[in-house]
Amino acid sequence: MSGVATRGSSRLAPLDESFFDRPPRPVAQDLIGCELLHDGVGGRIVETEAYEEDDPACHAFIGRTGRTKVLFGPPGRAYVYLCYGIHRMLNVVTDADGIAAAVLIRAIEPLEGVELMAERRGGGRSARELCSGPGKLCQALAIELEQTRMSLVEPPFQLRGRDPSLEAPTIVAGPRIGITKGAELPWRYCLAGSEYLSQSAG
DNA sequence: CCTGCGATTTGCT
C-alpha cells in the first residue's frame, strides 16, 4: 500500500471497542468526522443514523433472529445486511454485550483510494456520487454481506478518530431516511455543509 | 429540475 497517495490522516488515533460501548446516539454523533477505511479505501464519515433496541425501526426490535443476533453482541462489530434485494448497508454495533443497538453509516467523504472507488461504482461519476448514500458507500468500499459480525476496529477495517487539532465539527440532526416506523425521531446526524451527504439529506 | 418506478434477494409471518 506504500504506493498509494495518502490524503487522509494516518496519524489519527484508532478507535477501540470501548468507543462503541455506549448508546448509539452519542456514538453516531461522535463518528461524524472520523475516518473509515476498508483495505485502505475510504474517507471521512459525514452522515450517520442511530438505531436502538427499543425502536420500531431497528431490526432488533422484533427480537433475536439469525440476522439480528449480531446486534445483541459486543460493540464495534459490523452489521451488514441486504436491502431491497440489491444494496448492502453497513452498521456498527454499539452498546454493551446483550443490548441491541447500531449506527448506520450513510455517507462518507472520499479521501483514500478514490480511483478504486470510481472503478467499483461504474464510470462517469463525480467524487460526490461515490459514497453519498449507504448502498453507494458499500459498493465503493467493496463491503460484502459475509463481513457481517467482523470487527470494524481490526484489519481489513480501520476506524480513526477526529483530528484533535481541528475544531469539533458542526453536526445537524434530522429525521432518519427511508423508514416507515419511528420516522419522526431525529436520529440522523450530518456534518453541516458537507458536499458529500446522501441525496435525501439536507 | 423533479417525480415515479423497476430491480432483486433475504428473512420473517
Place this chain on the structure above:
DNA sequence: GCAAATCGCAGGC
C-alpha cells in the same frame, strides 16, 4: 408472500 434503513434511469415540466 411480502415488505424492506436504496439507487439510477426515464420521462415530463
